[in-house]
Amino acid sequence: MNIGKMHVSEQVLAYLRKEIMLNRYKEGEHLKESQLSSELNVSRGPIREALSKLEAERLVKRLSNGRTVVGKFDIEDIRNLYDSRILLEKHALTQISPEALEKDKHLLYLYIQQMQDSFDNQIRNVDADMEFHALLVGMTSNQSLIQLWHSLNGMIQTLIEVTSTILESRQQEIIEEHLVVVDALAIGEVEKAQELLAQHLKSASDHYCQAVMELNLGGKIG
Template identity: 30%
Template sequence: MAEQRKVAPARRRGLADEVADRIREAVFSGAYAPGSQLREVELAEALGVSRGPVREALLRLEREGLVRSEWHRGATVTTLSPQDVSELDSLRGALEQLAVQQVVAHASDDDLAAIEKAARRMERADDEHEMVRCDIEFHDAVYAAAGHQRLEEAWQAIRSQVHLFLLTRIGVSSDGYLSTIPGEHRDLVTALRTRDAKTTLDLFAEHRRHAFEVLNQRT
């Protein structure tokens, strides 16, 4: 008798991964706003693939928190509720506190230079969606500089939802957004370079509070 298989044969998931990347990018670029329907048939036709990879991609994006599925509506881009906003803000704050502490205590000059480089890219952002992308990449650099693998993994687990959080923020109001965000991040870099944990943590908290307050303006 043949030996019983302990694991199932592997399946190639490259196509579903690519489809997920394309849909995610469409959300982040503003092509699909929160609440937009994501119809399998339309997506499959637009991407030139069968519905199978689209279905797998949507499930993956649902696990990221970027998509929600309901039996009577199908898949839609997640619309953040007030509770979602509050939970994301508090969780992001908890993770960011540890990240900042780690950076202040352990980051190398090269690490800080990478964070500063990410901040400078904001000065070249052409629109609000590109600025949000640069904002997320700045925080990517902070978590990378923290040198804490599990902390970075925790950030990656909520990264798409934080991106959606910031997209929702500019959807509520983008007044002054392009002009103020680069300066805020330059201040964050300057604070990190001082290695003064309290001052730096206060500035990061203030930076998060701005977005949270804008979102709380929603009726």
């Protein structure tokens, strides 16, 4: 694989994260900087930076002998990731002021429309999906919440990308799940919005777990 020159470490990070999630790099496998540098045609600096970020995400671990090996990524990790996201985003809904909602509500609907337009053209708009949730959290102006959400963002986005073909049939349902959350917020029903958001994310977690099982166990990797 030939990695482009712009934002090299981020491209390396996204590539390695995806390969680990798809089980192409096996748990315990030694990730050698020199080998990855040669395979990806980049210097060792971006490789080292990407591995450091993957360690923070617990997708790799550094052993006492200095070796970096692939960590565990399985169904339990997906559930833990989404349990954290549910807690964070549900709390965020309680922190959005009426003024912030009035100011940015149209953007939430805009992202939903972008998702719908892409779906109508048989495309999954992952960016619009992520921007929707980022805005929900961003509207709180709570920097701690925002930072926590962004720390999960990379793994979530990669998970969506690697399972998108398997979950194509659920795209319209996903769009509608976003819409009812905003509709509830718009009329001041925060608790209902929380419940709907939690249902949406729990459903996403269940479907991603099933999709990853199919990818890893169903002979569809390649």
